[in-house]
Amino acid sequence: MARKVSTKKRPSRDKIVLNERFKIESEVFDKPTLLSLMRIMQKGVINRMEYPISTGKEANVFLATTSSEQSVAVKIYKIETTHFLRRKEYLEGDPRYKKFRGRERDFVFAFAQKEFKNLQICERAGVHAPRPLFLEKNIVVMEFLGREGRAYPVMSTVGPAEGDLESILEDMRKLYRAGLVHADLSEYNIMVWEGPPYIIDWGQAVALGHKRSEEYLERDVYNILKYFAFFGLNRDPKAILAWIRDDALK
Numbered sequence: 001m002a003r004k005v006s007t008k009k010r011p012s013r014d015k016i017v018l019n020e021r022f023k024i025e026s027e028v029f030d031k032p033t034l035l036s037l038m039r040i041m042q043k044g045v046i047n048r049m050e051y052p053i054s055t056g057k058e059a060n061v062f063l064a065t066t067s068s069e070q071s072v073a074v075k076i077y078k079i080e081t082t083h084f085l086r087r088k089e090y091l092e093g094d095p096r097y098k099k100f101r102g103r104e105r106d107f108v109f110a111f112a113q114k115e116f117k118n119l120q121i122c123e124r125a126g127v128h129a130p131r132p133l134f135l136e137k138n139i140v141v142m143e144f145l146g147r148e149g150r151a152y153p154v155m156s157t158v159g160p161a162e163g164d165l166e167s168i169l170e171d172m173r174k175l176y177r178a179g180l181v182h183a184d185l186s187e188y189n190i191m192v193w194e195g196p197p198y199i200i201d202w203g204q205a206v207a208l209g210h211k212r213s214e215e216y217l218e219r220d221v222y223n224i225l226k227y228f229a230f231f232g233l234n235r236d237p238k239a240i241l242a243w244i245r246d247d248a249l250k
């Protein structure tokens with residue numbers, strides 16, 4: 001009997017190599033995420049996925065390598081999670097997403113997009129945050145904060161160094177002037193090394209037009225000051241808030 005010739009298009013050589021490469025990861029990533037990762041690779045943004053740096057409820061962060069052997073961080077928001085629905089307030093109230101309606105998956109994409117846009121605002125405003133490199137659906141590629149494949153620690157694990165509080169407060173002020181509030185600022189979302197501390201995790205950060213942005217700012221200031229007070233650095237939250245808001249100019 002003659003062999004049936006498949007009319008299906010053969011996958012390109014590139015695709016086969018990528019599929020091989022993802023055989024292991026495919027148990028970790030869902031299909032749309034795998035396709036997005038493939039697109040990111042085909043566009044030459046990254047060359048290899050290395051290993052997970054962090055696995056969380058909403059997102060996993062991986063180390064990846066570019067074709068020029070540079071390390072980058074790849075944050076993949078989980079599509080199959082209901083955690084985002086609880087964080088709806090950060091999206092719906094944001095004037096940038098006022099018209100947003102969608103399925104759960106679109107909600108996750110919007111969160112990733114918001115993190116990427118917020119990182120771009122940080123870059124322009126000179127706030128210490130990872131440099132945004134690429135966005136694809138639920139995946140944010142950004143500057144890797146670490147050395148020799150190891151991420152810098154978060155402040156909660158190693159404590160603050162001299163000058164850290166000033167740097168963070170300066171960043172909060174610059175951010176506010178750029179029209180943003182982080183809204184989840186704490187020692188868990190600050191990475192430290194010998195230089196100034198870096199603020200991470202920007203998906204929930206809201207524009208000042210959000211009706212609760214001032215409340216979030218107060219919470220951020222309170223969290224940071226409470227943490228530093230534990231190390232003997234005491235600041236008056238009211239004075240800090242007035243300084244961030246630049247009340248004298250209003």
Ligand SMILES: Nc1ncnc2c1ncn2[C@@H]1O[C@H](COP(=O)(O)OP(=O)(O)OP(=O)(O)O)[C@@H](O)[C@H]1O
Nearest residue numbers: 054055056057058059061073130143144145151201
């Ligand atoms: N740009 C980066 N470079 C190096 N490591 C990073 C980078 N971004 C995040 N990480 C690592 O990944 C961890 C989680 O990142 P992030 O806080 O952005 O995600 P998350 O959504 O809060 O995850 P979780 O659900 O675990 O809280 C950080 O604590 C840090 O260790």
Ligand SMILES: [Mg+2]
Nearest residue numbers: 188189200201
């Ligand atoms: Mg975090």
